[in-house]
């Protein structure tokens with residue numbers, strides 16, 4: 001199997017075997033629920049890019065609920081990718097999924113998607129990396145009028161939330177080597193990419209938001 005692509009988002013291979021269990025212990029099912037909040041906004045027959053989907057729980061829901069034409073599952077961790085593809089083999093679902101090991105640099109210049117999903121991925125990067133690299137590269141692949149579904153942690157005033165988010169970032173810096181030391185203001189940076197926020201819902205006491213951003217119909 002090809003090895004993990006180690007970029008700014010770290011190396012999640014070591015964490016992959018325990019990732020879902022840890023997430024469930026801390027947050028229950030609320031992080032998965034948050035990721036599925038706006039799946040109903042995805043039109044049928046869409047081409048969908050899922051970036052950093054991890055072990056594939058959200059992929060299962062996308063295939064069950066959205067009836068896509070094509071899904072590109074882009075994941076930088078070989079172990080996460082293996083878990084996601086294994087999940088699909090165990091539970092055959094309708095739909096065409098390409099599992100691709102890599103990060104945004106593995107996207108072809110001519111690839112376009114009706115929908116991009118970034119579930120708990122933007123929080124791995126510094127504001128600088130998001131603004132200069134990740135967001136523009138992903139934005140280029142979004143078709144005119146396309147939707148960008150983001151689910152992620154957001155900056156909060158409450159010290160309890162700041163502490164929990166700080167602990168999570170410290171944990172992933174230690175175990176996965178992510179680059180960031182604090183949560184970037186990703187909604188602001190996303191708004192600078194020529195996409196407009198159309199829907200937003202909070203979860204986990206306001207620590208997490210699920211949002212739909214839309215590209216203009218003419219780019």
Ligand SMILES: C[S@@+](CC[C@H](N)C(=O)[O-])C[C@H]1O[C@@H](n2cnc3c(N)ncnc32)[C@H](O)[C@@H]1O
Pocket residue numbers: 007008009010011012023031051052053054055074075076077080102103104119120121124
């Ligand atoms: C915090 S985990 C979230 C996993 C999953 N979305 C979830 O919520 O359970 C972040 C995931 O993004 C992947 N990742 C990090 N940087 C990436 C990149 N630039 N392109 C694709 N995947 C990336 C990691 O390998 C990891 O599986």
